[in-house]
Amino acid sequence: MAAHARSASNPDQADERRKRIKLGGAILGLLAAGGITWFQLSRETPAEAASTRRMLQCASSGNVFPHDFEVGESQPFKCDICGKDDAYIPEKCYWSKGADGQWTIKDTPTYVILPYRLDQAGARSMDCPDCGRQIVGHNPKPAQEDVDRANGAAGANSSGTPGG
Numbered sequence: 001m002a003a004h005a006r007s008a009s010n011p012d013q014a015d016e017r018r019k020r021i022k023l024g025g026a027i028l029g030l031l032a033a034g035g036i037t038w039f040q041l042s043r044e045t046p047a048e049a050a051s052t053r054r055m056l057q058c059a060s061s062g063n064v065f066p067h068d069f070e071v072g073e074s075q076p077f078k079c080d081i082c083g084k085d086d087a088y089i090p091e092k093c094y095w096s097k098g099a100d101g102q103w104t105i106k107d108t109p110t111y112v113i114l115p116y117r118l119d120q121a122g123a124r125s126m127d128c129p130d131c132g133r134q135i136v137g138h139n140p141k142p143a144q145e146d147v148d149r150a151n152g153a154a155g156a157n158s159s160g161t162p163g164g
């Protein structure tokens with residue numbers, strides 16, 4: 001009955017494995033060099049990873065609320081606030097752009113429901129209503145170096161100086 005065949009001989013899988021090995025090597029290198037913990041790399045606390053609690057957003061009201069997942073639940077989830085079956089897993093944007101045009105990381109993210117959550121044919125990315133950056137599935141939280149790079153790039157982009 002299952003329509004979704006598991007493709008064991010998918011060539012992507014071998015490629016994925018190669019990537020993983022490469023990533024593993026890179027991480028080991030980082031660990032050796034800087035003593036960086038895995039938690040910093042994954043940017044998720046152990047409590048967060050183990051918890052079944054996630055933030056949900058109601059498509060009707062825009063309200064965001066924490067929800068403990070139970071086995072067998074699927075989208076759309078029941079909204080704890082208005083009671084409609086209209087809540088989805090939102091993406092988080094931690095980027096913020098100040099009046100001076102400089103990017104910063106904000107503590108409380110902006111939550112958005114990507115269009116494809118509502119409709120499979122919908123877009124899988126959208127611009128953040130707050131800061132204008134593109135938000136994708138599993139939208140990554142920026143590290144300070146990402147923010148620095150974004151600020152640096154904005155400054156360096158002002159003129160296309162040919163360089164050698």
Ligand SMILES: [Zn+2]
Nearest residue numbers: 058061079082
């Ligand atoms: Zn609601």
Ligand SMILES: [Zn+2]
Nearest residue numbers: 093128130131
């Ligand atoms: Zn944003």
